[in-house]
Amino acid sequence: MSADETTAPIDMTRTTAPEVPIFREYVERSLAAVAREPDLAGTMLRHRFHGSARDKQVAANWLGRRLGAVPNPARLLMTGGTQNTLMILFSHLAPQGTAIATEKLTYAAIGQLATLGRISVLPVDIDEDGLREDSLEAVCKAHKVGAVYINPTGHNPTTSIMSIERRRRVADVARKYTVPIIEDDVHGHITEDAPPPLASIAPDLTWYLMSVSKCMGIGLRTAYLIAPSEDGLADLLRPIPSVSSWFVPGLSAAVITHLIESGAACEIAGQISSEIAARQDIAQQMLGHLGLMRTHRSSLHVWIDLPPPWTIEAFIQAAAGKSVTLRHPRVFATSGTDIKGHIRASLIAPSTHEGLRRGLRVIADLLAGRA
Known part of the structure; x- marks a missing residue:
């Protein structure tokens, strides 16, 4: 892996289908x-x-x-x-x-x-x-x-x-x-x-x-x-x-x-499901022990409960300071709905498993107070 790949910003906002080998x-x-x-x-x-x-x-x-x-x-x-x-x-x-x-x-x-x-x-x-x-x-x-x-x-x-x-x-x-x-x-x-x-x-x-x-x-x-x-x-x-x-x-x-x-559509969907499951395994390894993550094995993202004293804005800013981009959850809220302590993190937006690990490592360190 090149130096650029280990320092490039990690986008964790989008949840499109991951690229799979047979596609x-x-x-x-x-x-x-x-x-x-x-x-x-x-x-x-x-x-x-x-x-x-x-x-x-x-x-x-x-x-x-x-x-x-x-x-x-x-x-x-x-x-x-x-x-x-x-x-x-x-x-x-x-x-x-x-x-x-x-x-x-x-x-x-x-x-x-x-x-x-x-x-x-x-x-x-x-x-x-x-x-x-x-x-x-x-x-x-x-x-x-x-x-x-x-x-x-x-x-x-x-x-x-x-x-x-x-x-x-x-x-x-x-x-x-x-x-x-x-x-x-x-x-x-x-x-x-x-x-x-x-x-x-x-x-x-x-x-x-x-x-x-x-x-x-x-x-x-x-x-x-x-x-x-x-x-x-x-x-x-x-x-x-x-x-x-x-x-x-x-x-x-x-x-x-x-x-x-x-029959290719079913095979592609099957490989996508397998890739999502592999990324969920990484999320469990990186975040599961913190007890702050809501997800399931087929989800393209995780929904994180922010512990005190984190606010959404402060967490997004802190992650950005470490080259991880997160989306403010207000985009999901209907009028009059207030979100105080949650963040959605895409497991699919990083193009590689190593990129995903880098992004989740930053999130884990922030959640655990190590950064």
Whole structure:
């Protein structure tokens, strides 16, 4: 290892899929296969819209592994990613006068997307099992809730995995108040022993989102949306037939469909899961003995309880002074939610295991008062 590699700043902010050995080979094969297809010009020169019939059937078969049953492809769209899909869903499900409910700590983009759409966000309390159904019920009683956004499997940022019992109770509350569920299952394909999605418990209420950003690669810019019904999907699409910003890129759709059909997608996701587990082992070695880390074996990050007298700002500044970059957790907080003593540290952002060890060593020393 060069001197530069041992002194370069360590970024511990981003949680994208780690690079794994087979990724390049399989993507090159898929690109070559797409290039040989008779309608390559059509793939590149025309809209793919929300996926071809083949794309949707292949995707339905693949998602069926997670959902427990193959969904009807007529309820499924390929889209250009989670965020633009959420913008469309928010505007459709939460018209003026209603709001989106979500975990009080949630995916960082939710607040930004709601601001762009001028949509209110209502915080719902969470615990070690994720979103609390009693808090959701209180929010539904007090407000006009258009939909509830939930990240139940590998919650960002707390890493919690909602139990099957809690999922059923949350679904019961949503059904009682006729509130649609937007389920973000981005970690579903890389989480060991993940409970069934809410979409398999309450398919009539749930808009199911699965992005390939964690199980393949964020640069593919693709997600899947499964609607509660064909009619519901038609209602979503009717007013925006030409809004192309959320259409799936044709090349990405063709590559991903080939990756799934060839079995490469499952192999890539398997290697990603193994790499995450290896990095979790390093985190346990470096931080586990301090008793301040919340995580699970399939999480791309750890959620750290800062001990007194550390404040978030002081800890981030101290880490930066030792060339480790951390993100302020305020980005995950809904309006009015105060975070006083937690930090999210990505285990994936460092490109190497040695880089990860360097970053975690700095964090461990700061937590233990050795620096």
